[in-house]
Amino acid sequence: MSAAPSFMLSAQLRAGAYGAWAGGHPGAPEVGVTVPVQDESEIRAVVEVLLKLKAEVTLLVSPTLARHAPDALYAATQAGHEIAGMGESEQISAFEVAAAQAVQSWDSEYPSRASLRLLAAQGVHPLPLPLEKPQPGQTVRVLPGELEQRLPKMRALGYRPVPVRDIPGLRLAGPRDLLLHLYTHTVEANFARNHGVIDLAQRADAVMRVAALDHAPEPLPLPRDTPTAELHLHSPRIVGLAGRSALTAYRAYLRSLRDVAAAMQTLPELQGSRAVFAVTLFHAQLEQGGFELLPLPPARARIYGLGFRVLRIVYGTARPPSEPQPKMAWMTREAFLAKYG
Secondary structure: OOOOOOHHHHHHHHOOHHHOEEEOOOOOOEEEEEEEOOOHHHHHHHHHHHHHHOOOOEEEEOHHHHHHOHHHHHHHHHOOOEEEEOOOOOOHHHHHHHHOOOOOEEOOOOOOHHHHHHHHHOOOEEOOOOEOOOOOOOEEEOOHHHHHHHHHHHHHOOOEEEOHHHOOOOEEOOHHHHHHHHHHHHHHHHHHHHOOEEEOOOOOOOOEEEEEEOOOOOOOOOOOOOOEEEEEEOHHHHHHHHHHOHHHHHHHHHHHHHHHHHHHHHOHHHOOOOEEEEEEOOHHHHHHOOOEEEOOOHHHHHHHHHHHHHHHHHHOOOOOOOOOOOEEEEEEHHHHHHHHO
């Protein structure tokens, strides 16, 4: 096998080269799980473990293994698992006979460009590049020995492990997907690192992040040197949940405020925060949740408004915000913990 794809090839795949899949709905709890298997005994052991876990996944199988272990692959197909290719490609017809199912996807981490071109000509799509941690609508790779540990943890966080073919909204990638990836891993990642943003969005429906500040920005009615906690939304998650329904997004919003309250009571960097605030277009929801609203100075409101419009373009939401102007929503620490702690 060759090395993992180069940066250029990875970027091309994320933009849809060779008919690559992009993933699915960013607000759905399903996560595509791919499991690489190396020999017949491993296939049978994985199928047995997954039967005990009551889970179905995508098994990554090389054409050579498919030819030598058709009975094991047939048993996996009968158990509901998807069979996808791994390694260098060849004619798909023999692979599909061995797998006893149509093969529509191939592992994108190892094939050469020539192999990817051959696969595309046969209507087979590169799988989305797997993430290190589960995200709604995306994929993760789990080694056979990790299944009994990782799948229950994923479920405990509200995720639903499924074969990649069963991800809701699975679609072909396009240029916007590359733009979103680059924005998330440059602009958002740099902002989070530079501002000490703490990610509290481990659950499938969690949408909050929080940063500890050593001051109280205007227009908070507090002394300038008062430590505060600033809320940040997990933008793609809230857009995805809102795409399912406004009520789903609102419930996730409230649950995530409880995550923030727990963090303020347990994380050392938030112990001194005397107030919680957010600058957001979702201020109506926060007002319903007990926050007080403050108007921003006109110049700051315009800057934030422009930033939120950029986010809507990047994350591809056509739904206009319920509020046209951002505002600051805030609560004292005591009031926030009394309500959400």
